[in-house]
Amino acid sequence: MASTGLLCLFNAKAAGSVKALARAGCSVCFRRNFSSSPSRLQSCMSAWVIDQYGTNGALRYTEEATMPSISSPTEVMIKVYAASLNPLDASMRGGYGAKLMRLRRDPLSVMSDDSEFPLILGRDVSGVVLDCGSEVTHFTPGDEVWAAVPPWKQGSLAEFVTLTEYEVSHKPKSLSHIEAASIPYVASTALSALVNAGGLCRDSAANKRVLITGGSGGVGTFSIQLLKAWGAHVTVTCSQNAEGLVRGLGADEVVDYTAGDVAEKLETMDKFDVVFDGVGGDTEQYAMGLLKPWSGAKYVTLVTPLLLNTDSMGLLDGTLHAGFTLHSKAIQNVLSSGVFYRWGFYAPDGPALDEVSRLVDAGKILPVVEAQFPFTQVPQAFQKLEQGHARGKTVVRVAEDDDEQADELVQSSCLETAESEQEVQETAKQN
Numbered sequence: 001m002a003s004t005g006l007l008c009l010f011n012a013k014a015a016g017s018v019k020a021l022a023r024a025g026c027s028v029c030f031r032r033n034f035s036s037s038p039s040r041l042q043s044c045m046s047a048w049v050i051d052q053y054g055t056n057g058a059l060r061y062t063e064e065a066t067m068p069s070i071s072s073p074t075e076v077m078i079k080v081y082a083a084s085l086n087p088l089d090a091s092m093r094g095g096y097g098a099k100l101m102r103l104r105r106d107p108l109s110v111m112s113d114d115s116e117f118p119l120i121l122g123r124d125v126s127g128v129v130l131d132c133g134s135e136v137t138h139f140t141p142g143d144e145v146w147a148a149v150p151p152w153k154q155g156s157l158a159e160f161v162t163l164t165e166y167e168v169s170h171k172p173k174s175l176s177h178i179e180a181a182s183i184p185y186v187a188s189t190a191l192s193a194l195v196n197a198g199g200l201c202r203d204s205a206a207n208k209r210v211l212i213t214g215g216s217g218g219v220g221t222f223s224i225q226l227l228k229a230w231g232a233h234v235t236v237t238c239s240q241n242a243e244g245l246v247r248g249l250g251a252d253e254v255v256d257y258t259a260g261d262v263a264e265k266l267e268t269m270d271k272f273d274v275v276f277d278g279v280g281g282d283t284e285q286y287a288m289g290l291l292k293p294w295s296g297a298k299y300v301t302l303v304t305p306l307l308l309n310t311d312s313m314g315l316l317d318g319t320l321h322a323g324f325t326l327h328s329k330a331i332q333n334v335l336s337s338g339v340f341y342r343w344g345f346y347a348p349d350g351p352a353l354d355e356v357s358r359l360v361d362a363g364k365i366l367p368v369v370e371a372q373f374p375f376t377q378v379p380q381a382f383q384k385l386e387q388g389h390a391r392g393k394t395v396v397r398v399a400e401d402d403d404e405q406a407d408e409l410v411q412s413s414c415l416e417t418a419e420s421e422q423e424v425q426e427t428a429k430q431n
């Protein structure tokens with residue numbers, strides 16, 4: 001370590017604040033100096049990218065990914081501390097949704113050969129604001145933030161990510177970056193689906209009977225807690241070995257879908273106001289019969305054919321086909337039993353995350369981190385994701401906390417000093 005770095009380190013420590021290191025601009029202590037806008041200092045960053053769609057082998061680590069920049073006055077640049085993985089990341093790595101995402105990224109791309117690669121995956125971020133556009137009003141550099149990165153934007157498996165102010169929220173103070181990164185994407189999805197499609201909200205959910213299928217995964221573990229915080233009665237389907245987890249998060253009733261006919265068991269229960277389906281497939285067949293008829297009850301599924309249709313049929317035909325499927329199911333169900341059939345989707349919503357942040361800091365929502373991996377092991381994190389049977393979330397530590405880094409440096413430099421003092425004493429003794 002350079003002596004100037006050591007000097008900074010001890011001055012900062014003596015001043016009682018290791019963060020003073022970064023403010024003092026002791027870039028020599030760190031791999032990079034993040035205390036100024038990086039857009040002026042560097043043009044490359046570390047990231048995991050894909051250059052083509054494929055299996056895990058398509059993931060490539062590079063230190064030469066293009067730095068994002070603030071290209072509109074409402075954008076915020078974030079230094080990523082932690083990211084987490086969602087099933088969508090593995091699907092997108094394989095090309096799922098490629099046509100629609102490409103159009104959303106760049107509407108002119110359908111008429112050109114411009115490639116979307118290299119593409120950075122990762123939908124959740126917890127980090128620190130580095131730079132803000134001139135019209136950003138809610139954030140300033142240094143703020144700790146969290147966000148769900150829309151799938152059409154470059155993701156969070158990178159040192160930096162740029163989002164619009166509307167997509168970003170202040171991170172809950174009570175959570176570490178690793179814990180915080182486990183929440184935004186599942187929270188944004190659950191909120192969008194439950195509120196916009198399910199018609200539930202803080203003021204209307206009390207005593208509503210809600211069934212969540214797939215309660216042990218990322219969306220499920222968050223939704224149980226959100227609905228309990230809103231006063232709903234929550235029934236969950238999951239495997240037998242996840243019962244303790246979902247009950248611990250507040251589920252009132254749990255049905256083990258691996259032990260016999262799940263539909264039969266659910267049919268013995270009182271009917272539901274909302275079924276929130278994170279499993280799809282057969283669930284749809286029996287879920288309609290579980291809802292209270294002619295009472296405005298809603299079935300909301302996250303497992304929709306929209307992106308599969310646009311991938312296989314093209315944008316126009318795929319969208320029309322998906323729209324036809326949705327409308328025919330919706331009409332059939334509302335006419336036959338007065339229940340509403342709806343699709344739920346992720347939607348970016350920073351203000352909704354502000355509300356989640358308050359619930360987290362009030363102790364009403366806990367992060368459920370099942371596994372965490374260092375940034376060097378992103379392919380292993382994908383392997384874990386693809387094994388399925390999630391019990392909460394898989395998180396990637398993109399950067400270590402500056403305090404921890406500085407403390408480690410302080411400790412190692414103290415060690416170096418102690419070792420050199422010992423050497424001096426030994427040399428003196430020999431002389």
Ligand SMILES: NC(=O)C1=CN([C@@H]2O[C@H](COP(=O)(O)OP(=O)(O)OC[C@H]3O[C@@H](n4cnc5c(N)ncnc54)[C@H](OP(=O)(O)O)[C@@H]3O)[C@@H](O)[C@H]2O)C=CC1
Pocket residue numbers: 086087088186189213214215216217218219220237238239257278279301302303304344345346388389390391392
């Ligand atoms: N439309 C949209 O915008 C979005 C859609 N999604 C989709 O929602 C679904 C859930 O997402 P997420 O929670 O992140 O996924 P996870 O992989 O985190 O969780 C899925 C959970 O479901 C459990 N499970 C599997 N089969 C069943 C079953 N038959 N009955 C009950 N539980 C089951 C799994 O555990 P085990 O196998 O051990 O039982 C696992 O705990 C995914 O299909 C995802 O793609 C998610 C986000 C946005």
